[in-house]
Amino acid sequence: MKTVEKKIGIVWFRQDLRIADNPALRAACNLCDTVLCLFIDDPETQTVSQLGSASRVWLHHSLQSLSEQLQRKGAELLFAQGESEDVLQAVSQHYGATNLFWNRCYDPKSIKRDKKIKQSLSHLQPESFNALLNAEPWDALKGDGTPYRVYTPFWRMRSQSLPGDKPLSAPRNIPGIQANVSRSGNVKAATSKTNSSFKSVELDELNLLPEKDWHIDMMSHWQVGEAAAMSALKRFLKSAVHDYKDARDIPSIAGTSRMSPHLHFGEISPRQIMHTLSAGSDNLTQLTNGEETFAKEVIWREFAYSLLYHFPHTVSKPLDKRFDHFPWETRTAKHLKAWQRGMTGVPIIDAGMRELYATGWMHNRVRMVVASYLIKNLLIPWQKGEQWFRDTLVDADLASNVMGWQWAAGSGADAAPYFRVFNPVLQGEKFDKSGEYVRRWVPELEQVPNKYIHKPWELPPMERGLFDYPEPLVDLKESRARALAAFDQIKTPD
Ligand SMILES: Cc1cc2nc3c(=O)[nH]c(=O)nc-3n(C[C@H](O)[C@H](O)[C@H](O)COP(=O)(O)OP(=O)(O)OC[C@H]3O[C@@H](n4cnc5c(N)ncnc54)[C@H](O)[C@@H]3O)c2cc1C
Known part of the structure; x- marks a missing residue:
C-alpha cells in the first residue's frame, strides 16, 4: 500500500508577530499535518541585526507574547540564531520539513535574502504572502x-x-510540533526524522534585552x-x-x-x-x-x-540628487549629543527628545520639529537623526523613518520644501499653547510663565538664573539664515 507523505511546514515569523490575519500561518495550517513555528535572530539581515536598542526590547516582549499565543493554540515557537538560510536548512533537515511559508518584508536586505532562499530551498516550495x-x-x-x-x-x-x-x-488550533527543548538547547522533536544538528535557543538567549534596566521604565508606557x-x-x-x-x-x-x-x-x-x-x-x-x-x-x-x-537607495541617500552636494556642518559631535540628550536649550525640542528617550516614542508633530531643527538649525545630516531614531524608537521602521527624515530634509518624495524651516518657538506656541507638554518632559522649566515657556532665553536676566536650563545652542534666526544660504548653493536643478 502506498504511504501518503505527511506534510511538515515551517512558518518563518519575521515582521508578522500575530496569529490572526497571518496568511503564512493560515496556509501552513491548511496544507500541513504539522506546523513548525520559527523565529530566527539573523545577524546578517535588517530584521533583527539593525534593530535599535528600544526595538530589540519591544521584540523580546512581542516574541514572548506570540509564543504564549501559539502555545494556547497547540504550537511551540522555536528560536534560533544564525544566518536565515543556514538555520532554515538545518531546521528543515532536522524535522524533515516539506514546506516553508513566510510573510513578506520589503527592505532591500530582506528582499535579497528571501529571493536567494526561494532558490536555494526550492525543495521546500517556499510560499510568501502579504501581511504587512x-x-x-x-x-x-x-x-x-x-x-x-x-x-x-x-x-x-x-x-x-x-x-x-x-x-x-x-x-482555531495549530498542529504544532511537540518540541521538547532541554536546558542545553537541544531540540528533541516527536517528529524528528534525522540526526542533523539544529539547536534551538531560549528567547532569553537572543539577548534582546539590554543589561542595564532602563527598558523597564520605557516599557511601563506600553502593552505589547x-x-x-x-x-x-x-x-x-x-x-x-x-x-x-x-x-x-x-x-x-x-x-x-x-x-x-x-x-x-x-x-x-x-x-x-x-x-x-x-x-x-x-x-x-x-x-x-x-x-x-x-x-x-x-x-x-x-x-x-x-x-x-x-527607491531602495533612499535608505541612506537623498532621493533628490542635489542634496548629494549639500554643505553640511562637519564638526557636529557636541551639537548632536545635546540634541540626543534633550539639552539644546529649545524647550519643545528638548521635551520631544526626552519623551523619546523615556518612552521609545515621540509625538509626530514634535518628530517633525526636532528633525527640522537638527537638519536646518544645526545643519547636521538627516542620516544622523535617522540613526538616533532607529536606535531609540520602539516603532523604528526603515520605510517610515527614512521617509520622515527625507521629508524634513526636503530631499525626499513629496517633501517639505527645504526653505520651509520650522520655527520651534512658533510650533510650541501653536501646538503646546500652555506649555503642558514642555513642563511634563522638561521639569526644570515647570515654574516658567506661559509667556516664556517656549523661549526661556527671553526671560528677564534676574529670572533666567532661577532655572537650571541650558542657553540655546544656536540662535534660531541666524541658523535659519545659514541653512537657507547653504540651500542656495545646491538649489539649481540638475
Ligand atoms: C522624522 C520622522 C521620523 C519618523 N519615524 C517613524 C518610524 O520610524 N516609524 C513609524 O512608524 N513612523 C515614523 N514616523 C511617522 C509618525 O511620526 C509615526 O508613525 C506616528 O507618530 C506614530 O504614532 P501613532 O501610531 O500614534 O500615529 P497615528 O497618528 O495614530 O497614525 C496611525 C498610523 O499611521 C501611520 N502613520 C502616521 N503618520 C505617519 C507618517 N508621517 N509616516 C508614515 N506613517 C505614518 C503609522 O503607522 C501610525 O501608527 C516618523 C515621522 C517623522 C517626521
Whole structure:
C-alpha cells in the first residue's frame, strides 16, 4: 500500500508577530499535518541585526507574547540564531520539513535574502504572502507604470480599494510540533526524522534585552502583543478618533492611536485596522472626518513602503540628487549629543527628545520639529537623526523613518520644501499653547510663565538664573539664515 507523505511546514515569523490575519500561518495550517513555528535572530539581515536598542526590547516582549499565543493554540515557537538560510536548512533537515511559508518584508536586505532562499530551498516550495501592507508596493503604480512620488494621488488611488481584503481569523488550533527543548538547547522533536544538528535557543538567549534596566521604565508606557494591539485600536476608535483631525497635532494629549510599534512588528495588520475602522462597510465613504484622517495616516505608511520598495537607495541617500552636494556642518559631535540628550536649550525640542528617550516614542508633530531643527538649525545630516531614531524608537521602521527624515530634509518624495524651516518657538506656541507638554518632559522649566515657556532665553536676566536650563545652542534666526544660504548653493536643478 502506498504511504501518503505527511506534510511538515515551517512558518518563518519575521515582521508578522500575530496569529490572526497571518496568511503564512493560515496556509501552513491548511496544507500541513504539522506546523513548525520559527523565529530566527539573523545577524546578517535588517530584521533583527539593525534593530535599535528600544526595538530589540519591544521584540523580546512581542516574541514572548506570540509564543504564549501559539502555545494556547497547540504550537511551540522555536528560536534560533544564525544566518536565515543556514538555520532554515538545518531546521528543515532536522524535522524533515516539506514546506516553508513566510510573510513578506520589503527592505532591500530582506528582499535579497528571501529571493536567494526561494532558490536555494526550492525543495521546500517556499510560499510568501502579504501581511504587512494593505496592498503590495508593486501594485501601486501610476497610469504610466512609474511609482508615485506624491502622496495625495497615491491616497486617491489606494482609497478606492479600501478597506480591501477581509482579514483572516486566527486558526482555531495549530498542529504544532511537540518540541521538547532541554536546558542545553537541544531540540528533541516527536517528529524528528534525522540526526542533523539544529539547536534551538531560549528567547532569553537572543539577548534582546539590554543589561542595564532602563527598558523597564520605557516599557511601563506600553502593552505589547497582538491582543494589546487590538484592544488599543478599539479604545482609540471608540473615542479619540473623532477628534483626531485636530487633536493629532497636540503633543500633550493622547490624541493619536499609538499603533506604530504594533504595526511595525506586525502585531496588528493594516487590513485589520481598515476593517475595524470601516465596521463592515465595503468602502470608506461612511467615515467621520476624524476616521478618514486616521485612514489617510495609515496609508502614509503604505506610501513610505512604496518609496522604500521602488527607491531602495533612499535608505541612506537623498532621493533628490542635489542634496548629494549639500554643505553640511562637519564638526557636529557636541551639537548632536545635546540634541540626543534633550539639552539644546529649545524647550519643545528638548521635551520631544526626552519623551523619546523615556518612552521609545515621540509625538509626530514634535518628530517633525526636532528633525527640522537638527537638519536646518544645526545643519547636521538627516542620516544622523535617522540613526538616533532607529536606535531609540520602539516603532523604528526603515520605510517610515527614512521617509520622515527625507521629508524634513526636503530631499525626499513629496517633501517639505527645504526653505520651509520650522520655527520651534512658533510650533510650541501653536501646538503646546500652555506649555503642558514642555513642563511634563522638561521639569526644570515647570515654574516658567506661559509667556516664556517656549523661549526661556527671553526671560528677564534676574529670572533666567532661577532655572537650571541650558542657553540655546544656536540662535534660531541666524541658523535659519545659514541653512537657507547653504540651500542656495545646491538649489539649481540638475
Ligand atoms: C522624522 C520622522 C521620523 C519618523 N519615524 C517613524 C518610524 O520610524 N516609524 C513609524 O512608524 N513612523 C515614523 N514616523 C511617522 C509618525 O511620526 C509615526 O508613525 C506616528 O507618530 C506614530 O504614532 P501613532 O501610531 O500614534 O500615529 P497615528 O497618528 O495614530 O497614525 C496611525 C498610523 O499611521 C501611520 N502613520 C502616521 N503618520 C505617519 C507618517 N508621517 N509616516 C508614515 N506613517 C505614518 C503609522 O503607522 C501610525 O501608527 C516618523 C515621522 C517623522 C517626521
